[in-house]
Amino acid sequence: MTRYEHTGSERDLETIDRVREAHVVALNAGDAEAWAGKFTDDGVQMPPHAPANIGRTAIAGWSKGFMGLFSLEFALAVDEVHVQAEWAFERGTYAITLNPKAGGPPMQDAGKYITVYQRQPGASWRMARDIWNSDNPLPGPPAG
């Protein structure tokens, strides 16, 4: 496997890899609490077309609402991770299929993200900030 571009110790990078993997597993399992649990207490989740969710309680609430509407097939591809003392940032791309629980055709999206991780006591890491957006054009008015 080609490793993403990186700076930082192997130990920190592997710990961040595990946080990311748990994040992906949580989305595919529809587990909003597990998703939110990867964030710091004061984490900020910044979804497109919604206000920022500030703090783990707000993150869990929004995530639960989102996962109530859709079951997800979600994958990330990492371009880079740079670790520096207390903070690390990661850039990459995502692909997601949203299967409406109410029925109807699945929706597909692909885009890009930046996640900032913060070092925690005991050499662990958590997501501290997370923002993403779609590569797909904004839906326009129907063709006339």
Added chain:
Amino acid sequence: MTRYEHTGSERDLETIDRVREAHVVALNAGDAEAWAGKFTDDGVQMPPHAPANIGRTAIAGWSKGFMGLFSLEFALAVDEVHVQAEWAFERGTYAITLNPKAGGPPMQDAGKYITVYQRQPGASWRMARDIWNSDNPLPGPPAG
């Protein structure tokens, strides 16, 4: 003025403040080259509803196209800046009015962003990564 939450030396924070101010001035002046000039050579600009622009040439090209369509009224409000050795990250909110050069009513948007800055030789800083998204709901199909 209430200063944003921060870590880092006063010198670094003030230098980053000047980069941000020049970025805002460039957008309001419709100056795509000046906007792109605030990025590192290998900077990554991550606009919503478009693929990432990788490298300053791609950033200048996309920005020129965008500014060819609209004159802009643009402002940022900073929530936090954290400086660590080579990298710094900033989180905040934006407000923008897009005035179509072809005529028609202005469009208003507001949202949030993360900018990663990278330290340059000579104690200067440039934007290295920049991603943002709207707080406004995705336009839906017209009401039936």
